[in-house]
Structure formats: C-alpha cells, structure tokens
Amino acid sequence: MKSNPPALATWLLDHFCAVANKDALAGDLLEQYQQGRPAAWYWRQVMTAIQWWRHGLVLAFYAGVSWYCSRLAAPPVPIRWSLDFAIMMLVLWASDLSGRFLPGIWQAMLVFLCICWTYGPRLLPYQNFYRGLEEHYSFVLMVALINLVCYREKGFPAFSLREVWKKDPIKQRARRIFHLEQTISEEPDPQLRKRYEQALKALKEKPVKR
Amino acid sequence: MPNRGYLGDFELMVLLALMRLGEDAYGVPISREIEQQCGREVALGSVYATLERMEEKELVSSGMGEPTSERGGKAKRYFRITNKGLREVRKTREALIKMWRGLPELEEEFT
Numbered sequence: 001m002k003s004n005p006p007a008l009a010t011w012l013l014d015h016f017c018a019v020a021n022k023d024a025l026a027g028d029l030l031e032q033y034q035q036g037r038p039a040a041w042y043w044r045q046v047m048t049a050i051q052w053w054r055h056g057l058v059l060a061f062y063a064g065v066s067w068y069c070s071r072l073a074a075p076p077v078p079i080r081w082s083l084d085f086a087i088m089m090l091v092l093w094a095s096d097l098s099g100r101f102l103p104g105i106w107q108a109m110l111v112f113l114c115i116c117w118t119y120g121p122r123l124l125p126y127q128n129f130y131r132g133l134e135e136h137y138s139f140v141l142m143v144a145l146i147n148l149v150c151y152r153e154k155g156f157p158a159f160s161l162r163e164v165w166k167k168d169p170i171k172q173r174a175r176r177i178f179h180l181e182q183t184i185s186e187e188p189d190p191q192l193r194k195r196y197e198q199a200l201k202a203l204k205e206k207p208v209k210r
Numbered sequence: 211m212p213n214r215g216y217l218g219d220f221e222l223m224v225l226l227a228l229m230r231l232g233e234d235a236y237g238v239p240i241s242r243e244i245e246q247q248c249g250r251e252v253a254l255g256s257v258y259a260t261l262e263r264m265e266e267k268e269l270v271s272s273g274m275g276e277p278t279s280e281r282g283g284k285a286k287r288y289f290r291i292t293n294k295g296l297r298e299v300r301k302t303r304e305a306l307i308k309m310w311r312g313l314p315e316l317e318e319e320f321t
Contacts (some may be wrong), residue, residue, distance in 0.1 A: 019258045
C-alpha cells in the first residue's frame with residue numbers, strides 16, 4: 001500500500017471543494033491513489049475538483065475590495081473595526097451554512113449584519129467604529145459579505161441578496177436526501193437509524209413541486 | 211439554467227458509462243470506463259459535478275455504500291440511471307443519428 005496522498009492537496013479538497021458528494025469524491029481519489037496513481041495526478045484531480053480559477057477570481061475580488069476601502073477610508077480603518085469584520089467573516093466561513101441544524105440562521109445573521117452596517121453609524125455600539133468613514137464604504141463591505149456567504153453556500157461568488165435567497169426545490173430535496181443519508185451512516189442507535197430511514201424513504205417518494 | 215433539450219457530450223458519456231456498469235457504478239469505475247472507451251483522462255470532480263447536476267434533473271439517482279478502510283473510511287456513492295435519464299439518452303441518440311445521416315464525409319464510417 002502506498003503512503004498517504006499529499007496532505008496540502010487533501011486539505012484544499014476538504015476546505016474548498018463545492019461538490020456536495022465531497023466525501024465520496026475524497027474516497028475515490030484516495031482509492032485511486034492507493035492503487036498506484038502518482039502524486040501529480042492527485043494534485044491535478046484536486047485542483048480541478050476545487051475549481052482553482054474560481055477561487056482566484058474571489059481572491060481578486062477581495063483584493064479589489066481591500067484596495068478600494070483603503071483608498072476611501074480616511075483616516076485609516078480602525079484596527080478594532082477591521083478585527084470585527086475579519087472575525088465575522090471567519091465565523092461565517094466556518095459555520096455550517098447548509099442549514100443542517102438551524103435552517104435560516106445564517107440568512108438571519110446576514111440580514112442583521114447588513115442592517116448594522118447600513119445603520120451602524122446611528123446605533124450606539126457601532127458609533128465609534130464608523131467615525132470618519134464614507135457611507136458607501138459600508139456598502140462595499142456589505143457586498144463583500146454577501147459575496148462570501150454565497151460563495152461558501154453555493155460555491156460561486158454572487159453580488160446580490162437575490163442570489164443568496166434563490167431556492168431550487170430539486171436542489172433542496174437532493175441536499176436533504178444527502179444530509180439524511182450522512183446522518184443514517186453516522187447514527188449508532190438502531191432505533192433512530194430506522195426512523196431516519198423511514199424519513200428518507202418518505203422524502204424520496206414525495207413528488208417535487210416546482 | 212434553461213433546459214437545453216438534449217444532453218451534453220460529457221453528460222451522455224457519463225450516462226452511457228452508468229448503463230454499461232450497472233449496479234457497480236461509483237466514481238472510480240465511471241471515470242475508468244470513460245477513460246478506457248474514449249481514451250482521455252477524466253477528472254473525478256467533473257464526473258461528480260455532472261452527476262449532481264443530472265441528479266437535480268432526476269436523470270440519475272444515487273445511494274450510499276458502506277465505508278471502507280482503503281478509502282479512509284469514506285463511503286462510496288453508487289449511481290443509477292433513472293427512466294427519465296434513459297428517455298433522454300434515447301432522444302439524444304435519435305437526434306445525433308438524424309444529424310449524422312446523409313453526410314458524405316461520414317458515409318464510409320457509418321456504413
């Protein structure tokens with residue numbers, strides 16, 4: 001048996017692959033690698049799976065936003081405010097945005113943050129952070145946040161709330177089936193597993209309304 | 211995304227590979243089948259992206275297999291063509307045959 005595949009490539013696959021069947025794909029790649037495929041093949045497959053050009057576009061977008069904000073902000077953006085923004089971005093990035101446990105929580109969070117940024121200067125805790133900043137500066141950051149959420153949730157960058165909210169019943173059903181199957185495979189309690197299996201069967205038999 | 215009416219070439223290849231493999235159709239054999247028959251390297255990520263798109267259109271269905279240690283504890287996902295998928299393959303085949311017929315450049319290869 002060969003050694004483990006390149007760790008960095010596996011990490012990239014875990015964190016940046018937008019394919020819903022990511023675990024199955026990772027298993028397939030590992031299986032092929034163990035059967036003698038070279039490391040270069042593994043890297044090629046991972047880079048295609050994560051669609052590296054898409055991430056390049058997103059990085060370019062954030063670089064543009066940072067440059068634009070640094071030009072607008074005079075005096076320079078307060079460090080505490082920047083930290084706030086960075087932490088919020090990180091929390092959103094690390095959250096389970098697929099709504100497996102709390103459907104709708106991240107949408108609510110997004111609305112809250114948008115309101116804070118738009119009316120922030122008039123609300124007490126945000127008063128100091130916004131002093132000296134232009135109005136449209138917060139708008140640019142809002143767009144950046146929407147973009148991040150959409151990118152994390154759907155795998156592509158988008159610039160409007162409409163894109164974030166757009167729902168496809170077939171896609172939603174496929175996602176629910178996927179999550180139920182994952183839960184069944186991880187559930188140790190046979191009674192609970194049986195209940196999940198019944199729910200899965202009912203979901204598969206239920207016709208999709210467009 | 212608007213419905214184009216016919217399957218794309220890669221979608222068609224994946225569906226045909228599913229039909230050839232029958233019950234044992236998961237990522238690795240599907241990509242291997244396409245590689246062997248078409249002689250080109252296939253990205254597994256593209257295979258999964260295509261399968262997911264076709265699952266949304268209800269052309270294929272899928273189910274989880276058992277996790278194995280040689281795959282790092284990750285389960286296989288088996289895919290099957292649905293009746294709707296089969297109809298789409300037939301429709302695309304008929305359209306392609308109609309387009310191929312009567313072309314002098316392809317006469318020799320076709321007969």
